[in-house]
Amino acid sequence: LEPKDRDMAMVFQNYALYPHMTVYDNMAFGLKIRHVPKDEIDRRVHEASRILDIENQLNKKPKAMSGGQRQRVALGRAIVRKPKVFLLDEPLSNLDAKLRSSMRSEITRLHHVLGTTFIYVTHDQIEAMTMGTKIVVMKLGVIQQVDSPMNLYDYPVNEFVAGFIGTPQMNFFDAKMDYEGKDVSITSSFNKIMCSVDDISRIDIINIINKKPVVVGIRPEHVVLCKPNDKNAFECEISVIEALGNECNLIVESVVDKTRITIRTLRNDNFTLGQKIYVKLDLSKMHLFLKESTN
Numbered sequence: 001l002e003p004k005d006r007d008m009a010m011v012f013q014n015y016a017l018y019p020h021m022t023v024y025d026n027m028a029f030g031l032k033i034r035h036v037p038k039d040e041i042d043r044r045v046h047e048a049s050r051i052l053d054i055e056n057q058l059n060k061k062p063k064a065m066s067g068g069q070r071q072r073v074a075l076g077r078a079i080v081r082k083p084k085v086f087l088l089d090e091p092l093s094n095l096d097a098k099l100r101s102s103m104r105s106e107i108t109r110l111h112h113v114l115g116t117t118f119i120y121v122t123h124d125q126i127e128a129m130t131m132g133t134k135i136v137v138m139k140l141g142v143i144q145q146v147d148s149p150m151n152l153y154d155y156p157v158n159e160f161v162a163g164f165i166g167t168p169q170m171n172f173f174d175a176k177m178d179y180e181g182k183d184v185s186i187t188s189s190f191n192k193i194m195c196s197v198d199d200i201s202r203i204d205i206i207n208i209i210n211k212k213p214v215v216v217g218i219r220p221e222h223v224v225l226c227k228p229n230d231k232n233a234f235e236c237e238i239s240v241i242e243a244l245g246n247e248c249n250l251i252v253e254s255v256v257d258k259t260r261i262t263i264r265t266l267r268n269d270n271f272t273l274g275q276k277i278y279v280k281l282d283l284s285k286m287h288l289f290l291k292e293s294t295n
Helices: 022-030 038-051 067-079 099-115 125-131 149-154 159-164 205-209
Strands: 008-012 085-089 117-121 137-141 140-147 171-180 183-188 192-195 213-218 223-226 234-243 249-256 260-265 275-283 287-290
Touching: 022 038, 022 067, 038 067, 067 099, 099 117, 099 125, 099 149, 125 149, 137 149, 137 159, 140 149, 140 159, 159 171, 159 287, 171 260, 183 213, 192 223, 223 260, 249 275
Parallel strands: 008 085, 085 117
Antiparallel strands: 137 140, 171 183, 171 213, 183 192, 213 287, 223 275, 234 249, 234 275, 249 260
8 A cells, every 4th residue: 555545653763854844834734734713723733742742833834842742742633533543653763852751651641642553663671561452572583482571571471572661671691400309490590499490480301301402591589598507508699789778680600610690689788798698589489491492
């Protein structure tokens, strides 16, 4: 179909507003070239400007507006079309962090008010997680997983998806699995974890029997502080402390081979650089990926 017949509206990364036109004319232009009646154009522009809270900006030109206001005009130009689908190409990438956060909320509210499909392209996984009702994760043009935000977080299908979703990024390390009596052993370069099959969700018995190498994935919030004599505990040394107010990110190194692991924990002002601590993995939250399928 010709673009004019597709009934889609696009919001570009660079806004693409006409600099010589006022906000009103920018929003109305697409309707004028479709020969929509003047009173209908006026009604739609004012309705969209009210939704976006830019009614007092209609007589301004883009150069007199902030980045966030220009972004709202670009959204308004799409809204007045009343399309079947909105296409948004990284619309917030040119905004500062505070404005980006407020515009995320604005677009989410807009989606709820309009009840129209939004297809939103972004490299920012926070935008994807907070705004999406369904996320398509792609790598080199190939779809890796299609799911709800929380399912992507809890049940990533491969290492790429697991590493892309979540901040700080998931910890990964190579290991091999084997049976030892009735238990399963997961042996890495710095630790040996003993567990039952029931401890690990979605474990693949065939791969244990074949002793295939795996990549263990564990999110920072699922690496927990523990006592030296706790089962599967291992000793680490704190190398970086990132205090975030109510919580804290620790980057630690295994005392065995200096493997680096990120931990997210509650605020503790007693942490010091070089301090020795003991940690263990929450086995119920651990992810296992086949080594050969993670590239």
